[in-house]
Amino acid sequence: MSILDKFSDPALCKTLLDKIHAELKDELRFMEVCGTHTVSIFRSGLHTLLPDKIIHLSGPGCPVCVTHDSEVALFLELAARDDVIVTTFGDLIRVPGPGGGNLKKAQAEGARVSVIYSPMDALTIAKENPDAKVVFLGVGFETTAPTVAATLQMARRMGLDNFLVLSFHKLVPPAIRALGSDPEIRLQGLIMPGHVSTIVGIEPYQFIAKEFGLPAVVTGFDPLDVLQSLLEIIRQRNEGRAEVVNLYTRAVHDIGNPRAVEIMNEVFTEADALWRGIGMIPGSGLVLSEAYEQYDAMKQLGLELKEVKPLAGCRCGDILKGKMAPNKCPLFGKACTPAKPVGPCMVSTEGSCAAYFKYHTDL
């Protein structure tokens, strides 16, 4: 068994499950913020093994799911321009915008949309297409932003003046603050996204324990990580404690990655941002700093974010806030499926609706 396989070792998981069953006293409503955790819980079948008293809520930690309708409308506006090549990660191309359009349909109708695997690939496209403006759709959290920032630094070194970024990056801590302040959600513990902490460390989450009195555990994405985190939350609750704990020490340093944060802060600056289903959260977005405004698609292409009405009937907002289980949405599995998604929670591989549809069943 490799070291990595140990984090899904059935015997170790069974030991932790037994401890969870033995030590859990009251109902535990926990939220895992990150979509990768959501998928891990379903893929491993943990949801069928945990005690019924553990109520599992999926949070706003999938970058595709929180991309606002207005932002998708702007993607489509960009794709419609003859002078623009849109470059994007694959997750975004089927996200429905106003009127049901998406980048994949735009591509089929002749728009120049390239799915790439690294932002650096967009630089190659920009170099090969000097007559076009190559726009990278900057969607993601603290995990992705430093790579995009490094790409912009590279663009500057290469002297590329036709590469632009449309930055809708979002920051996790302000979103957690918004959820924690919502009395309807009634959380008793949080599992925090490990890969965001590889960049920012655990310090930005201290307010969760201090202000909201909630245990919060930063952890990895294997079943053992999830079980260990739940046991930690249960023990803190049993002992009346609320602390932010790093259980992902194999990947996360408590102080994060200062160099990545430095690069991110040099290229981006904080701004208010629109979150799908949640609305405007102050200081929760990253836009290009003044030093990099020559690469800012919003400024250079004269774009304007116009708030559009959310898709009719879509309850992704309630699902992102943990107020509704995906399969309770009236559209789930009927009007909204992964093949024909109404909302982004069904599009993204890490969306909680997609995870429910793919893995969950009453067995």
Place this chain on the structure above:
Amino acid sequence: MDDKRILLDYGSGGKASQRLISELFMHHFDNPMLTQMDDAAFLNIQGPLSMSTDTFTVDPIFFPGGNIGSLAVHGTVNDVAMLGAKPLYLSCAYIIEEGLEFSVLEEIVISMAKAAKEAGVAIVTGDTKVVPKGTVDKIFINTTGVGQMIVEDYPSGSKARPGDAVIISGTMGDHGLTILAQREGLTFDTPVESDCASLNGLTQRLIEEVGDIHVLRDPTRGGLATTLNEIAGQSGVGIDVEEDAIPVNDGVRSGCSFLGMDPLYLANEGKLICILPGDKADKALELLRSEPLGTGAVCIGTVTEDNAGKVILVTPLGGRRMLNMLEGEQLPRIC
């Protein structure tokens, strides 16, 4: 052939076409039915028959473990064989983009000839069209296969029965991840290679030496998960699969983990699913493992009366979850 690239003239039906046919296709696919040069091939075979057709548009056209030519043979041979037939004859039709290098076409034709020879099938008729640059992506190949049935009660996706064992012949996802990695220029520490191969030798032995084979399928596009769902739906049964038992190569596993893909939904081009009565599972496994293409054969689950139409994955932790059909396409994730 002196020209280095394929020109529109080669598809005109004139002298250039004749030269291409005689010096390339006839030369490599040489067999008496083809060399008659009539409008159709005369085949002296008795029914009942199995027939299948497929068009291959894979990008890139060359990949570790094969190319579009060998794939066009293996794919159709396997489809014909999965019905319980011995594939005998293939047609092949090419749509070639003007300007394709002659050496590229020749390499593809040579691989097709080699794959056909190894599978024991003859390419007996064909067609060549050359289309203007930009109207097709380098080369598309259609193959149609005909085979003679070797069993009366032929295997079908509708014949899985409760109590049957579900066997696969080896690792899952190799072809799909290889194509994706090659297309996107991704490299992994543990290299990946397509499993592209003709399986008619395996299917014939299973039918003749084990017998009572209820279902034979090759899990191509949509992978194992989608194919098992099709079978569960066609047969009106449930299928329980042990996740632990499903073999996945290390390179495929780590590549999928990196990209956020699931190997159970990735295409295979040299693996089969065999469903047969539980008491015959050991014999089938022994036979498969004695063949080079089946050394990794394992029993991954059973057919059940419960959960009709559904495939349930039992995870290594003992959890149970749906293994649904692939909807849309798998998309690499952002983070």
